[in-house]
Amino acid sequence: MNVWSVSKTLEEKTMRNLPSELIEDILRRLPVKSLKRFRSVAKAWCSLIDSDRFIKMHLRHSLTSLSNRHLITGGAGVCSVALDSLDKAHAVKPPFDCKSGDMISYSCNGIFLLMSDPPVLWNPFSREYRVLPDCPVEYAATAAECYCNKAGYEFGYDSRNDDYKVIRVLDFRHKITHAPMANETKIYSLKSNSWRRIEPLPYPLLFLRLNWRVHVNGVLHTLVPDPDNVYGASIMCFSFETERRYQMLLPRRIRIKGFDVSLDVTGGCLSVVCNNLDMVVVWVMKEYGVNDSWVKLVSVTPPVFEGNDYVKPLVYSKEGGRVLLLGKTLFWYDLRNQSVDYVFIEGLPFVFYAEACVESLVSLGGEIKNWGCEKEKRKDKTTKKRHPLPPPSEIPQAFPRSWRVHVNGVLHSMVRGSVSENEARIMCFSLETEKHHRTMMLPNGNKLRGVDVGLNLIDDCLSVVCLSRSGVGVWVMKEYGVDSSWIKLVSVTPPAFERKHYADPLVYSKEGDKVLLNCDNERLVWYDLRKKSVDYVRVDGLRSSFYAEACVESLVSLSGGKGGIKNLGHEKERKKEENKEEEVKF
Structure with missing residues (x-):
């Protein structure tokens, strides 16, 4: 032996x-x-x-x-960062087809909900996933009076029945006034793998836009208007165990007037984030359901963040003395010293959103379907109905330069507001449903006085370019469809551009710390996001006046499956051969 x-x-x-x-x-x-x-x-x-x-x-x-913890980031691809080290971002490729603009929900016991079409429950650590079955619309309104504006999805855990559940809310609006008419609410059970209809929510989806993502203690939470409350708002709670809703009060000492208020989760506790131009304040409910247990956790002021930037609390440090916050970048906030320590992670894109999570072996049960095959089967079994476009009189006048912006399968255009010529909003046209399905808010409200505004695209993120006498500002929507996620990415002043001209963001550098801008259609410049400096680019052979679009090489075929697209090179060679044969015969 x-x-x-x-x-x-x-x-x-x-x-x-x-x-x-x-x-x-x-x-x-x-x-x-x-x-x-x-x-x-x-x-x-x-x-x-x-x-x-x-x-x-x-x-x-x-x-x-507090072990096996990670940050999962979305935006320009999915990445995972170990919270113990916070040193390097590792790309995570989902084992199914997904678009870069598909939103990833918060994590519940290591599971995420990918809000795609159809939605997918996904455990990125075990690599298991489950495609949710079809959920037909049952709302009995006639097509002549309303349209479906938006679908909202969120999920959570029912500990009593040991079941993961997904809630879907469809928001229906009046076709002419766009006023909320009704909503349809359904709930999905992972155990039964089926949807069923429940009592509709008493609020339009407008109020559930960002705050509906907050899951604590088996309960979903969102801010809703409350005229009887001195604060003007309260917290609506939806229990996954009882499938009933109830209300919870905001902190008694909270200031709402002049603040943008949202809900979040910090260290497994419900939190309220209040931010405006001057400060960001984070309140935490130490004992769930006890209103007297609200405490002020964080209070930060510029230059730690830029005014109107959305600041999100992510997680406590292992020692509990610091909180990791996400603004335009990641930074640790020391709760005792009230100091800030910035975090730089290798491989992390400059624009991203993040959710804290824990690794788990939680299984999604039953047969795990291949999403790509499912989508192909759906295409074969169903024929897509074509929806006629509304008459031109019903479509608001689009601004120039803006109808060419395509993100997440949706075309976007700037349109004028119905109240004033100095107001605007973003109209969205879905190429899947072929409908104008919603409108979005601009990052600085809807005001246009003294500002030339245009839409653009940078690394699959919707962006808004604002040109005024004082400079050019570029805003980016970090989370697609979430109005509160707009952040100011670029601020350029003369002489980097001329006041009467325009600046287009084209692409990030590979390191993610610079943005290439096309200024005045006459020059290219790199804008350094950290140093806020400009570096002019000289390109051999480039004309003095031009326009530019960033693109990626691809092998995408335009054959459409019939007839084939002729290869021009092969066609020329074939014609040469035919001409030679004719010459020989002659």
Whole structure:
């Protein structure tokens, strides 16, 4: 018997003699990637790791010990960052087809909801996913009087029934006035893999736009208007266990007037974020459901953030003395010293949104479908109905230069407001449904006086360019469809551009710290996002006047499946051969 065989035999005997309690205690501390690998060590290990008891034990240990925590970022692709190190972002490729503009929800026990069409529940650590089944619309309004403005999806955990549930709210608007008419609310159960209709919510989806993403203690939370409340707003709660709603009061000392108020989650606690041009304040409910337990956690002022920037609390440090905040960038806020420490992560795009999460082995149950195949089957089984466009009189007048902006399968255009010529909004036309399905707000409200505004696209993010006498400002929507996620990316003043001309953002640098701008259609400049400096670019052979668009090479065919697109090079060669043959014959 050789040395290797003796060593292997000793290892196997040692493994067999280890108490099962010790093996469990060791395994529950490991990350999911290692556990997936160790399933092949022995049948007993595989059975243990796959068992519901161990899955819950592993999750409980990770939550209580604050281990195996990550940031999942979206925007320009999905990335994962380990919270213990915060040193490098690793690209995560979902095992299904998704668009860069598809929103990723908050995490619940390591599971995310990808708000695509159709929606997908996804565990990025175990790489399991489940495509949600079709959910037909049952609202009995006639097509002549209303249209479906938007669908809102969120999900959470029902601990009583050990079930993950998804809620879908469809918002219906009047075709002429665009006023909210009704909403249809349905709920999906992972256990039954089916949808059912529940009592509709008493508020239009307008108020659920950003704050509906807050899940704490098996309950969804959102801010809603409350005229009877001295603050003018309260928190609506929807329990996944009882599938009923109730209300909760805001902190008593909170200031709402002059602030943009939103809800979030910080360290598993419900939090309220209030921000305006002068400060950002974060309140946290230390004891869930107890109104007297609200405490002011964070209060920061510029230049830590720029006015009107949305600041999101993400997670506490392991020691509990700091909070990780996301504004235009990531930074730690020291709760004792009230100081700030900026975080720079290699490989992270400059514009992104982030959600804190914990690794888990939570299974999505049943058959895990291949999304690509499902989409192809749907295409084969159904024929797409074409929707006639509304008459020109019903379409608001679009601004010049703006109808060419395509993001997330939707065309966007600046249109004038119905109240004043100095107001504007963004009209959206879906290429999937072929309908004008919603409008969006501009980053600085809807005011246009003294400002020339245009839409653009930068790295799959919708952007707005504002030109005034004082300079050019470029705003970017970090989370598609979320009006509160607009951030100011670029601010350029003369002589980098001429006051009467325009500036287009084209593309980020590979490192993500600079933006290429086309100024006046006469020059290209790199704008450094950190130093806020400009570096002129000289390109050989470029004309003195030009326009430019950023693009990527592709092999995308335009054949459409019939007839084929002729290859011009092959056609020329064939004609040459034919001409030679004719010459020889002659």
